[in-house]
Amino acid sequence: MLFVICRNAYNVWCGRLISINNKETIVKTIREDIKNQTFKQVYLLYGTEAYLREDYKKKLLKALMPEEDSMNMTVYSGAAVDEAEVIGQAETMPFFADRRVILLEDTGFFKKSCDKLADYMKKLPDYLVIVFVEEAIDKRNKLWKAVQKNGYAAEFAEQSEAILSRWVLQQITKEGKKITGADMQHFLEITGNDMSNISSELEKLLSYCMDADIITRADIDAVAAPQITGQIFEMVRAVAEHRQREALDFYYDLLALKEPPMRILFLLARQFNQLLTIKTMQANGKGVNEIASACKLPPFVVKKSQALCRQYSTKQLQRIVGDMVQAETDVKTGRLSDALSVELMIVRCSA
Numbered sequence: 001m002l003f004v005i006c007r008n009a010y011n012v013w014c015g016r017l018i019s020i021n022n023k024e025t026i027v028k029t030i031r032e033d034i035k036n037q038t039f040k041q042v043y044l045l046y047g048t049e050a051y052l053r054e055d056y057k058k059k060l061l062k063a064l065m066p067e068e069d070s071m072n073m074t075v076y077s078g079a080a081v082d083e084a085e086v087i088g089q090a091e092t093m094p095f096f097a098d099r100r101v102i103l104l105e106d107t108g109f110f111k112k113s114c115d116k117l118a119d120y121m122k123k124l125p126d127y128l129v130i131v132f133v134e135e136a137i138d139k140r141n142k143l144w145k146a147v148q149k150n151g152y153a154a155e156f157a158e159q160s161e162a163i164l165s166r167w168v169l170q171q172i173t174k175e176g177k178k179i180t181g182a183d184m185q186h187f188l189e190i191t192g193n194d195m196s197n198i199s200s201e202l203e204k205l206l207s208y209c210m211d212a213d214i215i216t217r218a219d220i221d222a223v224a225a226p227q228i229t230g231q232i233f234e235m236v237r238a239v240a241e242h243r244q245r246e247a248l249d250f251y252y253d254l255l256a257l258k259e260p261p262m263r264i265l266f267l268l269a270r271q272f273n274q275l276l277t278i279k280t281m282q283a284n285g286k287g288v289n290e291i292a293s294a295c296k297l298p299p300f301v302v303k304k305s306q307a308l309c310r311q312y313s314t315k316q317l318q319r320i321v322g323d324m325v326q327a328e329t330d331v332k333t334g335r336l337s338d339a340l341s342v343e344l345m346i347v348r349c350s351a
Contacts, residue, residue, distance in 0.1 A: 027154055030056055034063040041124045042151025044132040046110070051195035052156035057133050064129055065101045072097045077105045083117040090120070094127050102130045110137035110144050121146035159195065161298035164188055167195070168202060172215065175206050179215045185300055186217055190224045193298065201225065232267045233304075235346070236275075240311040244350040251346055261338040262331065265345065269324040276317040278302060279309040320349055
């Protein structure tokens with residue numbers, strides 16, 4: 001059955017995402033502030049979804065400060081930023097303008113003590129707007145509490161499968177094309193849930209299908225580049241089904257792509273640990289959605305993983321996870337090279 005966009009479908013493209021993690025909209029306030037040109041003095045954009053953080057940062061800065069005005073905007077980046085210097089810059093009056101903007105990116109301020117800056121939040125000059133952009137924060141932090149009290153914090157978390165599907169569907173429909181539900185799921189399985197990667201792969205796919213009305217699985221396979229996590233899953237499936245040669249071919253392909261062996265081992269270990277968690281929860285009567293929520297995985301990934309779980313007993317999965325920990329130790333202690341250690345692990349698990 002082909003997807004058809006409906007009149008009330010979510011507006012999800014170009015920063016118009018209106019539902020995040022099934023919670024109340026968190027970006028509505030920023031959109032309204034931009035529309036009404038009534039800005040708060042402090043914004044914190046944080047969370048694991050880098051695409052949305054960057055998108056809303058650009059929108060906010062564009063609305064706050066004309067591009068040609070470089071004199072009234074200061075950018076600080078990195079862990080070496082000094083809070084006293086930021087405060088000093090904040091006290092500088094804007095030059096022939098109504099507003100001064102300070103952008104602080106990846107400073108780590110929300111994971112360490114920044115009492116001076118937190119106290120300064122209580123008495124910000126009327127002309128000042130501060131925008132923080134961080135991936136991770138500590139909500140016990142004094143600066144976090146100050147921003148909560150005196151400004152606005154928006155979390156951009158990893159998106160659900162349903163939201164990502166709507167986001168992709170909006171663009172496909174905008175281009176006058178259609179796609180089946182199964183092929184949409186296949187596309188997301190290949191691209192993963194990173195919105196930057198999805199955007200890039202979707203652009204390639206739409207260009208490839210320029211003259212077609214329907215996007216097919218063959219089109220997707222022809223142009224979409226599988227993320228390493230997807231290749232790792234296929235390697236694990238080959239291991240579970242004892243297709244040793246194929247599992248090793250996946251490994252050699254990853255090495256050819258310059259993936260470090262220890263990263264491959266880490267992802268393998270994480271995949272088998274997920275299988276162990278899923279199998280244990282399933283044995284305890286948990287459903288797919290509950291498992292997906294606990295493991296922070298899309299439901300379709302849980303369903304695929306359950307099929308792999310049937311290839312192993314709980315004790316076998318526990319042993320494999322333990323063996324991978326030992327493989328890492330063997331590399332760190334110099335008993336085995338990293339590439340050989342991972343290869344032996346794959347051979348052992350797929351025998």
